[in-house]
Every structure is written in C-alpha cells, then in structure tokens.
Amino acid sequence: MRVRCWGARGSIPVSGPEFLRYGGDTSCLEVRSANNGLLILDAGTGIRALGCELARQGCLDATLLLSHYHWDHIQGLPFFKLLYNPQATLRLGGSRGARAELPRVLSRALRPPLFPVPFDKVPAHIEPLYFEGEALRVGSLLIRRIAASHPNKGAGFRIEENGASLVYLTDNELALRHRGGLGFADYVAFCNGANLLIHDAEYLPEEYPQRRGWGHSHIEDAARLAREAGVTTLGLFHHNQERSDADLDALLERCRGLLSLPGDPACVALFQGYGVEL
Numbered sequence: 116m117r118v119r120c121w122g123a124r125g126s127i128p129v130s131g132p133e134f135l136r137y138g139g140d141t142s143c144l145e146v147r148s149a150n151n152g153l154l155i156l157d158a159g160t161g162i163r164a165l166g167c168e169l170a171r172q173g174c175l176d177a178t179l180l181l182s183h184y185h186w187d188h189i190q191g192l193p194f195f196k197l198l199y200n201p202q203a204t205l206r207l208g209g210s211r212g213a214r215a216e217l218p219r220v221l222s223r224a225l226r227p228p229l230f231p232v233p234f235d236k237v238p239a240h241i242e243p244l245y246f247e248g249e250a251l252r253v254g255s256l257l258i259r260r261i262a263a264s265h266p267n268k269g270a271g272f273r274i275e276e277n278g279a280s281l282v283y284l285t286d287n288e289l290a291l292r293h294r295g296g297l298g299f300a301d302y303v304a305f306c307n308g309a310n311l312l313i314h315d316a317e318y319l320p321e322e323y324p325q326r327r328g329w330g331h332s333h334i335e336d337a338a339r340l341a342r343e344a345g346v347t348t349l350g351l352f353h354h355n356q357e358r359s360d361a362d363l364d365a366l367l368e369r370c371r372g373l374l375s376l377p378g379d380p381a382c383v384a385l386f387q388g389y390g391v392e393l
C-alpha cells in the first residue's frame with residue numbers, strides 16, 4: 116500500500132512563510148491499495164488539493180473514513196471535487212454509530228446558511244459504510260477501528276494489506292481517558308508491529324499540563340506508544356497551528372532523541388507531500 120499526506124496540521128489551517136515545509140492544511144491522508152483502490156482518511160482542508168488531483172486522474176470512486184467530526188477533519192469536504200461529479204461514488208464511514216449517523220452529522224454542518232450546497236443534495240452518489248463489528252474490507256484493504264480518547268469521541272484505523280500495516284490514530288489523548296476512550300495498553304495492542312504509526316503528537320511535554328483534557332498527546336507519550344507497540348516508524352501528526360517549520364524540526368529532533376535505543380522506531384514528522392510505500 117502507498118500512503119501520501121495531503122494535510123498534517125491540527126485544529127485550523129495556517130499559511131505563511133514559516134509553514135512552507137510542513138504545510139498548513141488540516142488532516143487528510145491518501146492510501147492506495149496494491150491495485151490502486153483509493154481510501155482517504157479524514158477530510159480536513161488537505162482534501163481539496165487531493166480532489167483536484169483525483170479530477171485530473173478521472174477518478175470516480177473513493178472511500179472516505181472520518182476519524183471524528185471536529186471541524187479540522189471535515190472542513191475540506193465542501194471543496195472536494197468528487198462530491199460534485201454525478202458519476203462519482205463516495206463511500207463514507209466514520210468513527211462510530213449507526214449507518215445513517217455520518218450523513219446526518221454532515222448534513223447538519225454543510226447546509227445553508229453555513230454553506231450554499233446542502234450535503235444531501237450533492238450530485239455524487241454517497242454510500243454510507245458500515246463496519247461489521249469493528250472491521251471493514253475495502254477492496255484488498257482490511258480496516259479495523261478503535262475508539263480514540265478524545266472529546267466528543269473519535270476513532271483510529273488500522274489498515275492492512277499483504278502483510279503491511281498502517282495505523283492512523285490522531286486526536287487521541289494517551290494520558291487521559293475521555294468518555295468512550297480506551298487505556299494505553301489497548302492502544303499498544305492495536306498498534307502492535309505496525310510498519311507506520313501516524314499518531315497525534317501535538318504537544319511538547321512541558322506544554323501538556325495546561326492543555327490536559329483537550330484531546331491530544333505530547334511527544335513522550337507518542338514515542339512510548341510507538342516503542343511499546345514495536346512499530347517500525349512513528350509519524351508525528353496533527354501539528355499545532357502555532358508550530359513553525361523550525362519549531363517542528365526541533366520537535367522532531369526531540370522525539371528522535373526519545374527513540375534512540377537500539378531497535379527503537381524511526382521517527383518522521385508528516386508534511387504535505389510526504390509519501391511512503393509500505
């Protein structure tokens with residue numbers, strides 16, 4: 116499977132010369148199966164540029180999973196070109212709840228006077244997805260889901276194909292168990308042996324006490340999770356909106372310092388345009 120990042124920022128998009136290398140768009144990942152099937156994780160503002168690329172490719176079929184419904188994870192959806200193509204099909208799955216929940220939530224967020232086109236009137240065919248238990252198959256990708264520890268709940272996803280595995284677990288506060296969330300050991304088990312773990316690493320440890328309960332993790336907890344789960348690479352994600360490129364370089368170096376024992380995971384900080392084959 117191939118993974119490409121279209122947005123790694125958290126909370127709100129940013130722009131300016133200090134954000135050029137890591138990028139300013141919010142959460143969106145493209146995952147391609149071996150036979151080029153398309154899975155999109157989250158619809159932050161990064162999904163806009165992905166939609167332009169898909170239109171150029173003539174893509175008419177995609178599956179989108181949303182980790183949760185906070186703005187920074189759905190904000191790009193009204194500008195996702197696939198929605199306006201009557202020949203396109205978008206299968207849509209979310210963090211929890213019944214089959215109809217996700218279209219209902221999005222119909223509340225995307226409608227006049229908040230946005231001129233009501234979500235339930237977009238020309239594309241929207242097909243709600245259903246997890247059987249906590250697993251879902253999309254083409255050759257097997258996807259499992261875990262509840263995240265986050266205000267208003269959320270989910271992480273583990274995607275496997277041909278022995279390769281990606282875990283996408285953002286907006287997850289490892290040091291605090293929110294309602295509906297799980298404990299540290301559960302996340303270690305879920306991430307076990309993944310080739311790439313993309314995890315919320317919004318804070319430095321010294322920033323965390325003032326932001327405890329906001330639903331995000333600091334790099335020490337993310338690094339500990341990666342080490343205990345024995346992942347190959349930790350991908351730092353959901354960069355704080357005030358973190359410049361230089362700040363993120365420093366955060367990455369600190370996290371690499373935390374993972375410097377023999378056998379420890381490699382560590383990268385995701386940026387717009389980051390791509391990897393697993």
Ligand SMILES: [Zn+2]
Pocket residue numbers: 125126185187188286353
């Ligand atoms: Zn977020």
Ligand SMILES: [Zn+2]
Pocket residue numbers: 183185265286330
């Ligand atoms: Zn959130």
